[in-house]
Amino acid sequence: MRPFVGSVSTAKCELYPVPRETEPKVSARYTPPSKMHLVNYWTRTKRFFKEAVPTVEQQRLIALILIFCQGGITVSGSIVRVTGSGLGCPTWPQCQPGSLVPVEGAAPAIHQVIEFGNRLLTFVDSAAAGAAVIAMYMACRRPELRIYAWLNVAGIVLQAVIGGISVHLDLRWWSVALHFLPSMVLVWLACMLYARIKEPDDGTAQPRFPQAIRIIAVIATIALSVVLITGTMVTGSGVHSGDSGVGMEGRLDVDTESMAIAHAMCMYVYLIFTAITVFLLYKHRTPQETKKAGWVLIVCILIQWAVGVLQFYLGVPRWTVPFHIGMSAVVTGFTALLWAHGRHRVGGTPDLISGSPAGDDKYAVRQQSLNEERAAV
Numbered sequence: 001m002r003p004f005v006g007s008v009s010t011a012k013c014e015l016y017p018v019p020r021e022t023e024p025k026v027s028a029r030y031t032p033p034s035k036m037h038l039v040n041y042w043t044r045t046k047r048f049f050k051e052a053v054p055t056v057e058q059q060r061l062i063a064l065i066l067i068f069c070q071g072g073i074t075v076s077g078s079i080v081r082v083t084g085s086g087l088g089c090p091t092w093p094q095c096q097p098g099s100l101v102p103v104e105g106a107a108p109a110i111h112q113v114i115e116f117g118n119r120l121l122t123f124v125d126s127a128a129a130g131a132a133v134i135a136m137y138m139a140c141r142r143p144e145l146r147i148y149a150w151l152n153v154a155g156i157v158l159q160a161v162i163g164g165i166s167v168h169l170d171l172r173w174w175s176v177a178l179h180f181l182p183s184m185v186l187v188w189l190a191c192m193l194y195a196r197i198k199e200p201d202d203g204t205a206q207p208r209f210p211q212a213i214r215i216i217a218v219i220a221t222i223a224l225s226v227v228l229i230t231g232t233m234v235t236g237s238g239v240h241s242g243d244s245g246v247g248m249e250g251r252l253d254v255d256t257e258s259m260a261i262a263h264a265m266c267m268y269v270y271l272i273f274t275a276i277t278v279f280l281l282y283k284h285r286t287p288q289e290t291k292k293a294g295w296v297l298i299v300c301i302l303i304q305w306a307v308g309v310l311q312f313y314l315g316v317p318r319w320t321v322p323f324h325i326g327m328s329a330v331v332t333g334f335t336a337l338l339w340a341h342g343r344h345r346v347g348g349t350p351d352l353i354s355g356s357p358a359g360d361d362k363y364a365v366r367q368q369s370l371n372e373e374r375a376a377v
Contacts, residue, residue, distance in 0.1 A: 052138060052366060053138060053139055053140075053359050053360075053362050053363040053366060054135045054138055055353050055354060056197060056198055056352070056353070056355045058135070059197045059354075060194055060197050060198065062128070062131050062135050063194035064194055065128050066128040066129055066131075066132050066152060066190045066193070066194075067190040067191055067333060069121075069125045069128040069129075070125065070152070070183060070186045070187045070190050070329070071183075071187050071326065071333065072121070073118070073122070073125050073183065074180065074184075074187075074325050074326070074329050075325055075326045075329075076121055077118055077179070077180070077183075077325075078321050078322040078324075078325040079322050080115055081176075081235075081321065082318040082319075082321045082322065083111070083114055083318075084111065085110070085111035085112075085114040086115065086167070086171045087115075087167065088102075088107050088110075088112040088114060088115035088116065089102070089107075089112060089115045089116055089119065089167070090107070090167065091167065091168070092163065092164030092165075092167045092168065093164060095112065095115075095119075096112075102116050119163075122156065122159075122160055125156050126153070126156050129149065129152040129153045130153065132149040132152060132193065133149040133153060136149050139354040139356055139359040140354065140356045140359040141197075141354075141355060142201040142356065145193060145196055145197060148189050148192055148193035149193060151186075152186055152189055152193070155182055155185065156186070158182060159182055159183065159186070162175070162178055162179045162182065163179055166178075166179050173232075173235075173236030173237070174252075176232070176235075176236070177229075177233070177236060180232055180325075181232065184228055184328065184329065184332045187329050187333050188332055189336075190333075191332075191333045191334075191336035191337050191340070192336055192339075192340055194337075195336070195337055195341075196340065197355060198355070199344060199355070200345055200348035200349055200350075200352050200356075201348070201352075201356040201357065201358075201359075202349055202356075202357055203346055203347050204345060204346055204347050204348070205344070205345050206343065206344065206345075206346050207342060208286065208287075208290070208341060208342055208343060208344050209281075209284070209286070209341075209342045210280075210284055212280065213277060213280045213342070216273055216277050216280065217277050217338070217339060217342060220270060220273035220274045220276075220277055220335070221335060221339065223266060223269045223273055224270050224331070224332065224335055226266045226270075227263065227266045227267050228328065228332070230259070230262055230263040230266050231328065233263070234259045234260050234263050236252035237253070237255070237256045237259050238251075238256050238316060239316065257312075260308075263308075264305075264308065264312075267301075267304075267305060267308070271298070271302075274294070274298060275298060277294065278291070278294035278295065278297075281294055286341075287341075289341070290338070290341040293334065293337050293338045293341055297334040297335060297338055300327065300330050300334055301331055303327060304327040304328070304330075307320060307323055307324045307327060308324065311324065
């Protein structure tokens with residue numbers, strides 16, 4: 001009989017094998033979950049901005065938001081003025097010396113909140129303008145649209161500086177006027193961007209109005225500029241200085257009633273030339289959309305006139321000022337839209353999704369990539 005091969009120890013080794021020494025495995029570099037999440041998010045974000053293409057409708061929505069932001073910040077600025085909160089934050093870029101935010105007891109709380117809130121709206125305005133710039137580049141739009149978008153960004157930066165200067169000058173009337181007028185220019189530029197986005201980039205620009213109508217439209221636009229300037233002079237000579245502690249110091253030393261009458265006369269000139277423009281639009285059989293824009297503008301001018309008359313006879317109640325300022329932005333915006341109708345792009349590639357042939361090519365590549373990813377899943 002053959003002897004039993006093995007032993008208890010051998011059996012135990014078979015039942016409970018002793019791990020053998022092996023070479024250490026080289027593992028991949030460990031990345032904390034939070035860091036991995038940030039890396040993936042950043043990668044996806046870069047890919048989105050590189051590949052995504054906003055449609056014409058999305059671009060116009062961004063431009064429309066920008067219009068409301070540019071006009072809205074003028075209304076908030078007028079609220080600062082009529083509540084006497086202009087120096088609620090007496091320095092700039094800080095709110096109070098040594099603090100970027102309001103400080104309890106440094107000034108009346110309501111004044112600090114109103115002025116600081118108005119300053120914060122600058123960031124909302126900047127975000128809208130930045131989104132417009134990004135959208136124009138993502139859609140590969142023509143230089144004209146990029147310029148309109150960039151001018152809005154530059155104008156917002158300039159406005160922030162002018163606002164700071166006006167605070168350091170204790171709200172001198174001319175500094176406040178210089179703070180308001182560029183806002184109307186920015187409303188105009190935002191409206192031009194909105195109107196031009198829908199035109200194909202590869203179209204050919206052609207005038208839509210006859211020479212006579214274009215000349216009258218130019219005169220009407222100049223009249224609007226004079227109306228806005230004289231309006232700031234009426235405010236500069238009036239009772240709403242912008243801060244409760246400033247009073248009439250630094251105000252425009254002219255008779256407010258006489259200045260208001262001069263302002264009204266300029267408005268009548270503007271209304272007359274606008275009405276002539278709309279009349280000629282009907283005579284020359286321009287598109288219905290153009291005629292509608294003209295009538296809407298006339299209605300807005302009449303509403304603004306009614307508010308101005310109400311202010312004159314009621315002694316400029318505070319509640320009327322933000323409404324009058326807001327209507328100034330509305331009138332300026334519709335004037336810009338009517339102006340934009342004077343030229344349009346004809347021909348070009350029909351039914352462009354992005355408004356640009358290059359943007360549509362990029363859009364097609366993006367859609368193909370997404371379809372391939374869905375098929376792989």
